[in-house]
Amino acid sequence: xxxxxxxxxxxxxxxxxxxxxxxxxxxxxxxxxxxxxxxxxxxxxxxxxxxxxxxxxxxxxxxxxxxxxxxxxxxxxxxxxxxxxxxxxxxxxxxxxxxxxxxxxxxxxxxxxxxxxxxxxxxxxxxxxxxxxxxxxxxxxxxxxxxxxxxxxxxxxxxxxxxxxxxxxxxxxxxxxxxxxxxxxxxxxxxxxxxxxxxxxxxxxxxxxxxxxxxxxxxxxxxxxxxxxxxxxxxxxxxxxxxxxxxxxxxxxxxxxxxxxxxxxxxxxxxxxxxxxxxxxxxxxxxxxxxxxxxxxxxxxxxxxxxxxxxxxxxxxxxxxxxxxxxxxxxxxxxxxxxxxxxxxxxxxxxxxxxxxxxxxxxxxxxxxxxxxxxxxxxxxxxxxxxxxxxxxxxxxxxx
Numbered sequence: 556x557x558x559x560x561x562x563x564x565x566x567x568x569x570x571x572x573x574x575x576x577x578x579x580x581x582x583x584x585x586x587x588x589x590x591x592x593x594x595x596x597x598x599x600x601x602x603x604x605x606x607x608x609x610x611x612x613x614x615x616x617x618x619x620x621x622x623x624x625x626x627x628x629x630x631x632x633x634x635x636x637x638x639x640x641x642x643x644x645x646x647x648x649x650x651x652x653x654x655x656x657x658x659x660x661x662x663x664x665x666x667x668x669x670x671x672x673x674x675x676x677x678x679x680x681x682x683x684x685x686x687x688x689x690x691x692x693x694x695x696x697x698x699x700x701x702x703x704x705x706x707x708x709x710x711x712x713x714x715x716x717x718x719x720x721x722x723x724x725x726x727x728x729x730x731x732x733x734x735x736x737x738x739x740x741x742x743x744x745x746x747x748x749x750x751x752x753x754x755x756x757x758x759x760x761x762x763x764x765x766x767x768x769x770x771x772x773x774x775x776x777x778x779x780x781x782x783x784x785x786x787x788x789x790x791x792x793x794x795x796x797x798x799x800x801x802x803x804x805x806x807x808x809x810x811x812x813x814x815x816x817x818x819x820x821x822x823x824x825x826x827x828x829x830x831x832x833x834x835x836x837x838x839x840x841x842x843x844x845x846x847x848x849x850x851x852x853x854x855x856x857x858x859x860x861x862x863x864x865x866x867x868x869x870x871x872x873x874x875x876x877x878x879x880x881x882x883x884x885x886x887x888x889x890x891x892x893x894x895x896x897x898x899x900x901x902x903x904x905x906x907x908x909x910x911x912x913x914x915x916x917x918x919x920x921x922x923x924x925x926x927x928x929x930x931x932x933x934x935x936x937x938x939x940x941x942x943x944x945x946x947x948x949x950x951x952x953x954x955x
Contacts, residue, residue, distance in 0.1 A: 564705055566765035567786025569845060570609055570758050572704045575790050576842030577662025580835055582748040583794050587801025590739050592732030595798055597746045599733055601753035602791035604938045606784055608909055611916045612762040613779045618925050620771060622764030624856025626915050641857055648757050648853045652846040656880025660684055663839030669832025678885055685881040688843045692873055697768040707837050712793055714834030719796035722803035747945050756904045757849040759912055764852045847873035906943040
């Protein structure tokens with residue numbers, strides 16, 4: 556039974572592990588803290604959008620047995636456009652992932668602190684996370700990483716669901732917030748953040764590239780779709796539970812995850828604090844692994860590197876992202892300006908990548924009989940328009 560369980564789960568779990576990171580935890584906590592359950596609908600939309608785009612990405616990976624970056628390298632032949640596209644993507648992915656990697660490791664540290672207290676210095680705990688992540692990326696095969704993520708995402712789900720249940724939320728208000736879109740005053744930036752932390756550009760590359768490690772026959776398309784829907788929906792449940800947990804602090808001054816470190820003992824007792832602490836640790840650690848991995852996958856596809864011949868180059872990419880994040884986190888440096896730059900790049904990059912993805916999966920020369928249906932195109936374009944609007948709004952607010 557255990558074998559069948561693992562066999563039925565695919566790369567979708569990596570997508571969930573990637574977007575449920577400290578940034579998601581922070582944005583969801585603040586959404587609940589500032590607006591109670593009112594923005595649950597934004598997570599519902601974000602999960603819908605993620606499923607739509609990730610399904611296209613996964614289908615592309617299954618049909619072509621390659622990733623999205625390989626498709627970009629193959630289809631864009633005009634040199635100027637090609638190199639401009641490469642530049643935007645590499646800048647957005649590498650700088651963005653390196654900046655967020657510092658946040659991932661810092662978030663992991665906050666979770667560890669809630670569990671172990673002040674028993675060890677920050678540098679020692681950060682080094683432990685760095686070495687463990689380095690080892691998994693260097694020595695771990697896809698099957699090892701997949702089973703690791705299945706286990707830790709499962710435990711993370713239990714952690715956040717339990718934390719939400721402890722708050723004894725009002726089910727009627729939850730349903731109202733989930734299915735009644737509203738925009739409370741000063742909530743637009745939070746909505747942008749909720750969508751932006753769920754629909755992540757590098758996940759579109761990661762998903763397509765990882766499919767071939769699990770499935771290679773187009774006949775398996777139904778399993779790919781099921782895996783995508785279930786895995787991303789699990790991420791939505793986790794995000795929703797974090798918002799519900801944050802809503803318990805509605806009216807209190809909470810600025811981020813670290814503010815909850817001391818408060819959780821009072822709010823939930825030691826059990827609740829440890830549960831939530833493990834959830835934060837798991838969110839940070841899974842993202843600590845997937846961010847460097849995705850960056851190396853993007854570079855590999857764009858530059859058409861070979862797994863064996865160019866193994867050092869591929870490793871050098873994820874080593875650079877992981878080590879940069881470790882250094883910034885260990886120095887206690889909060890790369891606010893770099894993160895703003897990453898958000899700016901993300902706001903430009905997501906519509907570009909999503910638009911290219913929709914275009915690619917409509918090419919019969921690549922997808923054969925598995926191109927988008929009319930309904931998929933309508934839904935995809937709808938999602939793209941919303942993403943463009945939110946991206947422009949988010950970029951505009953950065954300079955407001």
